[in-house]
């Protein structure tokens with residue numbers, strides 16, 4: 421049986437890129453230290469901030485809410501709030517949403533729910549009945565919109581999401597593979613999205629935590645992580661292959677994922693500067709920021725309504 425490299429208790433984890441063993445206690449402490457460091461090094465959170473955490477009920481967002489609460493609970497100048505989006509998916513969201521509310525109650529953190537039904541006058545269940553298209557496309561567009569809108573309604577200064585090291589490196593590599601370099605503006609712990617007063621600044625405090633360490637942290641700290649999969653979830657083949665490739669490379673050369681992030685962060689400003697700044701306007705229909713005249717959500721709603729009326 422291996423022993424912890426720091427305290428000689430029983431090891432529960434071996435971190436390959438450091439060559440160090442961790443016991444339960446030292447592992448959790450180390451994860452907390454890494455998250456604190458990401459926050460302080462990148463100036464993610466400061467006094468006066470109201471942080472809305474996008475809390476879906478998965479392990480990453482559960483860890484994020486738990487850790488931010490733990491780090492800032494004694495600081496009266498930083499407020500942490502949980503927010504869950506209800507897409508209207510029976511047998512999935514209606515189950516997890518109660519558990520999200522319970523966890524917030526347990527932490528004594530304010531919890532808010534925003535529903536597709538209220539904002540888009542429909543649910544994913546309804547859309548699926550009348551459309552053959554993949555629901556993930558609709559859902560992604562609606563979710564991005566509602567996360568921003570919800571955070572703004574709650575007067576958030578920042579919107580925190582649970583993206584981990586693996587999510588981020590996969591996205592970086594996929595942007596390169598697809599030639600979508602504009603999306604480099606979305607990478608990093610505090611991504612530079614096109615600035616507009618109606619966009620709430622996003623932050624990713626868990627960006628230095630690998631997927632498997634996030635899963636272990638959730639398990640060791642009894643963070644609720646609901647494994648119920650969305651019934652409409654579709655395998656994204658490119659993401660799966662990118663994930664497998666990165667894991668294989670990481671096994672061969674430990675630390676490679678960190679190198680990808682730091683390389684991407686270093687080139688991102690140059691990529692951004694090479695694109696002509698496009699003017700952000702406000703959508704003619706709903707007033708949300710958009711690069712065109714009508715935002716993608718209003719375009720989608722229109723498209724869906726036409727389809728809905730055709731089929732009924």
Ligand SMILES: [Zn+2]
Pocket residue numbers: 424425426427428429442443444445446447
């Ligand atoms: Zn230890």
Ligand SMILES: [Zn+2]
Pocket residue numbers: 703704705706707708714715716717718719
């Ligand atoms: Zn719009």
